[in-house]
Amino acid sequence: MTRNLLAPGDGLRRWWDGRSRAQKWGFGLVAFGVLAMLPLFPPPFLNTPNISFGGTMAQFAMVAIIAIGLNVVVGQAGLLDLGYVGFYAVGAYTVALLTSPNSPWNRLGATGWFTEDWAWLACVPLAMAITALTGLILGTPTLRLRGDYLAIVTLGFGEIIRLMADNLSDITNGPRGLNEVAYPRLGESERLPEGVFSSGNSSGLANYGTWWFWLGIVLIIAILMLVGNLERSRVGRAWIAIREDEDAAEVMGVNTFKFKLWAFVIGAAIGGLSGALYAGQVQFVAPPTFNIINSMLFLCAVVLGGQGNKLGVVVGAFVIVYLPNRLLGVEFLGINLGDLKYLFFGMALVALMIFRPQGLFPARQQLLTYGRAARDLLRNPEKEAVK
Template identity: 70%
Template sequence: MSAAEKAVPAGDTGPDTRPGGRERRGLGDRVRGWWAGLSRPAQWAVGIPAIVIIALLPVVKPPFITTTAVDFGAMMAQFSMIALIAIGLNVVVGQAGLLDLGYVGFYAVGAYVVAMLTSPSSPIWGSEDHGFFSSSWAWVACVPLAIVLTGFTGVILGTPTLRLRGDYLAIVTLGFGEIVRLLADNLTDVTGGAAGLSNIAFPELLKSTTHPEGVFSNGNNRGTFNYGVWWFWLGMVLVILALLFVGNLERSRVGRSWIAIREDEDVAEIMGVPTFKFKLWAFVIGAGIGGLSGALYAGQVQYVDPKGFTVINSMLFLCAVVLGGQGNKLGVIVGAFIVVYLPARVQGIQVGGQSLGDFKYLFFGIALVALMVFRPQGLFPARQKLLTYGRQVYSAVKRPAAAGGTLGSREA
């Protein structure tokens, strides 16, 4: 094996070795290679304008991507919420390799924590006066509580079940998601039962005569800067914070342990990695991010009932991770956008008297089958490096290898 071949990391297809051949790579691989070649300041210089452009999309409403049957701002707000879920589920499924089919349970716990603490119809209070949880800052105060309590739920689920693997763990987590939904449906004295909880608190910010309840209220449903735009901006801030948090974990000992467990848990155990502890960390962190998304959902919709947390929604969350590329936190955001945007884009198209958006589960099922056949790694597969300073090491090795390849071609 030549020095140039040794320099190619795992997962890289490498250059085409045929005479006169060029490097054959997909568009996603070229974009990822270009991005990986940038320094950290250059990445920020490119990323910040890109974030600003994305933030302005629901304000500008470009005609070639704007939805017609659904408000574009509300759709983007839903996308930011699903993107948070995809990031949290990617920690469990993509990073640690734990197949979780009941992630919607964590999402439900986060939503119900906010609902039970702030809704006037919450049975646990017995009155509409909730003290501090009836104030303008009630939703903001409930968000950290939702994260902590949902993370604790991850501990309760993960401690007895993470000794299981593969299909067995998938069945247990699937049961957990159904247990949470059934409890919410049957514990009428706590959750309100099938009737749900309404008038849930939201951030009452930027009040004015035009918006007496603030810009995040559902009453702000007209104009360019409607409530969907504001919720999308808030969701973007939370997504960026989650990306920074998860990205730092990936580059730490925790992230490297997750990758080792995902690739081969037995070998990781033999090499001294405390696999149970790091799998539990993945469950807790993923649950906490799911609880954050649930809190965002409760405040945005201002109504929670058990029908919003079915198993089919959990499958949809997993679909976003698989489509985007397991282990790639930016790829799963693209997957979340596809899952939310495509049904909304075709919502107004009627075929046989029924909207195409109603067939979203059929379309995503076909897409997953095709993806597993032609590109099982997802649209944007992850290229993991177990080294803490993998970017610098890869760049240092690649430069001499490229120089050697050029010299060899001249001699030939």
């Protein structure tokens, strides 16, 4: 009898699928707890010697949020979006335009929620709402397209947003960007007069990158809960049907346009949240950050992790962020390996498409309604019949 060989990720995925919902929650909380402690006690083999490990993990949290949002669009609904960086830019510029002193729309210092202490927090739901509205405006006329045509339209959208930010100098300050963007004012003290989230908190056990990472972890958990509930709902089942065969789904009565628009708007809102997180952390927003290369890297995180697997794309985001930072400053034959990140990602994608086209942790679709009861019935039909 031959024994099936498990590819990387299959054994872990099968073990995870066999756990109950309560067990998954328990293991998940422990895993996220350990992950949260990594910046405080980084293992030597995992540490980034030439750059702050806390800053690297903060960047990972932002990209993970983007990857989860893009996975809703690409992995679950099957919509090829090459311009997702445009939503990231809209979220970042919403915060920057409302809080930067270089912006004519600056509301910092106003009464109410736009006082200095609360400005960033007030801008986060605004950034998500405006980005979701942008997704609605873009998706309404374009989601009747499919495949390559939709990919080209979304690619154009991402470039249009970047070019608008670059050329509307009177509003966005053009290529010079917007600086002194608001951030959370928390933990102000004599040693840290601007709080733990400020760039002045660059020393000590928990620097500002670590605090931004912790905030990102909380947001990731909340988004995973939201997306997980959607997966198990009628909306999630409609997305899977559309991804597998849109024509068949439409024949069976699924309103494909409505559910595709749902995915687009939800994914856009999550991208806007990550953009708001980026603007607050870096406190500077400029057009070059939102180029097409970054959009491809976000898509690369989804493909590497496994399209449709919300936890897998988090792993893909970690690979995308960690690898270049780990190789930063490492030289081989006089070549800085950190400068070759695109070569490494390209080689990884080629190898993945040959040996593992579904990604490292491919999604295993189950019966979403009464799935566990159905599996138990198939495993023990006689026992269930006696009941």
